[in-house]
Amino acid sequence: MSTILELKNITAGYEGIPVLKEVNLAIKEQDFIGIIGPNGGGKTTLLKVILGLLKPFSGDIHYYVSKTNLFGYLPQNSQFDRRFPISVREVVMSGLMSEKKLYRYYSRQDRIKADKLLIKYGMGDYSKAPIGELSGGQMQRVFLCRAIISSPRILILDEPTTYVDSNFEKEFYTILKELNKTLSIVMVSHDLGTICSYVKTIACVNHGLHYHQSNLISTEQLQSYNCPIELISHGPVPHRVLTDHSDKNCNCNKS
Known part of the structure; x- marks a missing residue:
């Protein structure tokens, strides 16, 4: 690729x-x-650098x-003020702001595009509802529509399932798997047990970045890498757990 x-x-x-x-x-x-990675290890800083929101000291x-419409961004649910007076459709269309001049209104085509996404992700009946009336799972569906309405090349997700129930969480990852057929996804999460079933690679960020390629890592590979990764099994789905990278002899892809 x-x-x-x-x-x-x-x-x-x-x-x-x-x-x-x-x-x-x-x-x-x-x-x-x-x-x-651990809190304070630099995960959010990494996202800010990728999104162009933070200029690095060096590198x-x-x-x-093209950088035009390169990113779609889904922040943590807690970052949104539910009291803000805006409809579900308007939230989705706000993802087109980078394409608009400040003096331009949303077009009929913009509204149609937003409504199609809302219908696709089960929120068509809520297009005119105030965003603050939605549940956590419903709100994340709306924010996902907002993140992808401009057809980005890369979707950035910051703890996207923190405030949703387990039923929606499974559905959400199924949606991401389908989206991944046409765009790249970078997702921050503390939920190792779940994300390891869906992601293709893992980057452990703790002031540096340790990049572990492949979908599954065998015991033999771990021994050859001399890398502190531990495999566990949860039902039929293998998971990966990355531990402390203090071992200087680790031979994994270290950046």
């Missing part, structure tokens, strides 16, 4: 204090990268496609 975006030797942080050091990461077409960001 062709590379869409690449970070090379990125060091980034705030007020002169680095949070990420010498990070390398390539995002390719139809990638599904799960980003895990380079290479774009191999």
Whole structure:
């Protein structure tokens, strides 16, 4: 698959204090990268660098496609004020703002496009409802529609299932699997047991970035890598658990 975006030797942080050091990461077409790591390890900082919201102290960001409508972004549900007076349809159409001039109104085509997405993801009956009246799962469906309405090449997700129930969580990952056929996905999550069933690769971020390729890692591979990864089984689905990367002899893809 062709590379869409690449970070090379990125060091980034705030007020002169680095949070990420010498990070390398390539995002390719139809990638599904799960980003895990401890709080304060730099996961959110990495997303900000990828999205162009934070200028790194050093290193380079290479774009191999047009930056127009490159990203769709689904933030944590808790970042939205439910009291904000806006309808479900308007929330979805706000994902087209980068294509609009400030003085332009939404067109009929914009409304049709938003309504088609809402219908596709089971929210067609709520297009005129205030966004604050929705449940957590319903709200995430709406925000997902907002994130993809501009047909981005890369979908960025920050803890997308934190405030939803288990039934919607399974449905949500099924939706992501279908979307991954046409776009790349980068997702931050603490839920290792679930994301490892869906992502294609995992990046562990703890001030540096340790990138573990492949969908499944065998015991033999672990021994040959001398890398602190532990395999566990949950029913018929194999999961991966990444532990402390303090071992200097780790031979996994370290950036």
